[in-house]
Amino acid sequence: DARVTQTPRHKVTEMGQEVTMRCQPILGHNTVFWYRQTMMQGLELLAYFRNRAPLDDSGMPKDRFSAEMPDATLATLKIQPSEPRDSAVYFCASGLVPTGKGNQPQHFGDGTRLSIL
């Protein structure tokens, strides 16, 4: 089965350090999402791309977060400088171009658990 691949799976770092999370979407999927999961806020959208163009990043703190898709096989989410409140699980998901059966469900990666000390 094709899968969304996220690296690293776990990351522990100190406050102020730069953090980069990577995502390889499923080949052929045209939409890529970044979600963040915390106990307090639940699952929330940070940003998403369609055909590598950013569509919505309103959920992302712009001063420290940035999301890019340098090519169709790689999406990155960077935090600089990181803060303890950024500790969360970050999920990448990708979605297929609609077929005759309409929109297909998004496929999620296994997430990156980020801990900022």
Add this chain to the structure above:
Amino acid sequence: AQTVTQSQPEMSVQEAETVTLSCTYDTSENNYYLFWYKQPPSRQMILVIRQEAYKQQNATENRFSVNFQKAAKSFSLKISDSQLGDTAMYFCAFMKRSNFGNEKLTFGTGTRLTIIP
């Protein structure tokens, strides 16, 4: 904007029994999808079932079925013959339909389901 509400933070049921998880949503969209995702302790996001709003027939997947009430904006999940492996966090999610690709998922806060041996 869409909102998804899950009013049951936690539920527990004896193995082999039937359990129903509630979800309500609010939207002004007419064409959309509703999903139930399962998140076990491994933190994977696993699609359980999908419902298209224009279909009146309730979706079923083996032991999982939904009761979709479009007018009431209600979308409950029924798990029959519950198994220990069903222990997980369950999220209800909304996505509007698009001809261009997946749109963002809006999640409820989740219901933690425990199956008791």
